[in-house]
Amino acid sequence: MNYRKFTADHLFTGSEWLSNDFVLITSTEGEIIDIVPAAAAGEGITALTGILSPGFVNCHCHLELSHMKGVIPEKTGMVDFLVRVIQQRGFEGGIIQKAIEEAEDSMLQNGIVAVGDICNTPNTVEQKKKGRLLYHNFIETMGFIEQSAAQRFDASRAVYEQFARLYRNPADSNSIVPHAPYSVSPALFQMITHFPGNHLLTIHSQESGAEREFIENGTGDFHRLYQALGIDISFYKPRSTGSLPAYLSHFLPNQSLILVHNTNTNKEDLEYIAKGDLPVANLFFCVCPNANEYIGNPLPDINLLRQYQAAIVVGTDSLASNHQLSVLAELQTIQRQFPELEKRELLQWATLNGAKALELDDVIGSFETGKKPGVLVIDEQLSKVERLV
Template sequence: MKRFGANYIFPVCGPPIRNGIVETNDSGEILRIIEPNSDFREIHSTQFFNGVIVPGFINSHCHLELSHLKGLKVKKPGIAGFIEAVTEQRESSHELISKSIAEAINQAYTSGTVAVADICNSASTLPHKQKSDLYFHNFIELFGINPDVAEKTFSHGLSVYNDFTKHYPESTSLTPHSTYSLSKQLWKKIYKHIPGQGKNIVSIHYGESKAEYEFLSTGGGPLFNRYTNANIPFLPPQGQSPASVITKYIPKQTQALLVHNTFASPEELESLNSWFNSLTLVACPESNLLIENSIPPLDSFEAFGFSIAIGTDSLASTSSLSMLNQILIIQKHFPSINFSTTLRWATINGAKALNIDNKYGTLEVGKKPGIVLIDHFDFTKMRPTEKSEAKRLI
């Protein structure tokens, strides 16, 4: 049995508890939440920490297999330039890729993450995940705008999907990359596959750039130039929008994570929220600022009542896999959003999006959500500071 106490405990499922204590068994399952009015015998042998205790974080969007691209050199601004840089610099030695993945998983673990929604284009992360105590939902991502290779692309994706389902049968999904990067032929193949897979969850890059809207609407712009310059055969779209693509090719019974939403309007997302049985908007603020020098209107999204979660994205577009770092960026850009709200986004909302809220996301008896300390906490403003770090306690 272990007991962890701090100045405040944020259970997420209820208000903060001042001088509260979390009692767990040796495997991390919560046995009791002890209120501060208990007598001294209740707090005997408790480890007390200066700071706040929170549940483990749910990283709702990551690309672990791109970890070797940390510090990626991007020559051109915007999403088209970023994609070009990733494509050009992605190839590397097996040793470097493997070492970088292992280090990234360890960084996520030690900084308080307990579950990761990870985008996979290959099985390179699989052996490392099997050694980790983290929970992974593996989104096997498909993209390819060339209609002539749709069958080959889908077959490769299905092969990777099968590799993962051998070890993660309930937490592996085939998913489209985005609204603009698939041919009609590839979309149709994914559409047929989605209803029969695992938990029927997809994760799609959505509204990440203005170029996405321009390309779908007119067939032109930076993405047109990117595909043309790469000599990729494709049929330019006309008269479409990201939302129209989603509702055409993603069944409404699907549990959907829309990632980024940097240039998506609340009204457009409201229509998609009505379309899907379950929709979560995933914010990756540091990545958005790096790639498009913009950040989605998270305060408006919250006011509209959307379910919001937080992801780090890959180390190609973020400085670390610390979820607390993403919270601090949100605090800086949206000072009116309180810490309890961003903590909800970083924990229980992500857990619900991945259907793992029976175990993760809140400090409740019977759960094994991970116990995380955030130090250097400002108790006057009730929020973490730039000096704060998140450290896993269990």
């Protein structure tokens, strides 16, 4: 077997630092063979400046919206952003496919090896057939009117079936998931969570103050969204619990759940989670800070999430709400807003934590023998990345 050997100023395994006294050994195909002391590594070592790291995991993306880059102005606020995405996402098929291919190229160049991708359409199927990145396809469904639940679910299941054909074990790489608490009826939630094989789910959660106000009080700016969509929500009654307990109750004990955005998650929410009575097996908090800034939402209170030992992961959201699909750019924004955070913690969110969230940690996320996590070299300031393997 031919080997590749790498050393750098720092070696980050996915969870801890090793010094430049250690050498990472891979096969030419990128499988991790070992990490050994430099004295035992022999010849042919490539010495690099910076940090060796496993590849990045993008836990939340909308690849199918890549053609909308620059279409929606920044700082519109949540409601106007949602309305514009719904009303302006229609483009000619060739334009959509070209944008999807270019966006995937950019993720590869930015050191991303796996993606949790939101899919409302089968538009990304052809690109994913190429097998250049690992994907978990989250087939998103929405429908706030109880009577439309079966019709909405059937439409999403038809999309699911197109992605399922790409995989030997479809449930390992595909799920049907709810869009958000304000866009999914209780009947639709039941169909989603009881769909056979639906063990990994995600939901847009507490992305704005307006969302919480609507769920808990039935008031606020979200009424403009329903008016714009022509939906009569006079039936809606606010939840007697907080917004988080109100929808977590729909999920099942054998399911893992990724909560996305969390800009309005507060101490009461985290206290509820800390009590340990959650209906789900595993809970991850995905932060997408550049999308939050683009739309005009605040960043999540990351230090509060850390205080409650939340499992944090990183996403890019879409090019409709971001200037690039780069996990490293998200880490830069977090580091700028929370300079007290250590690089080790940031990198773990972007590698091993993300792999665990997408249930891919037996393959990627860390430098462990037998895995193929990708190998990156990142400069000390987290300002640029190069993919080596």
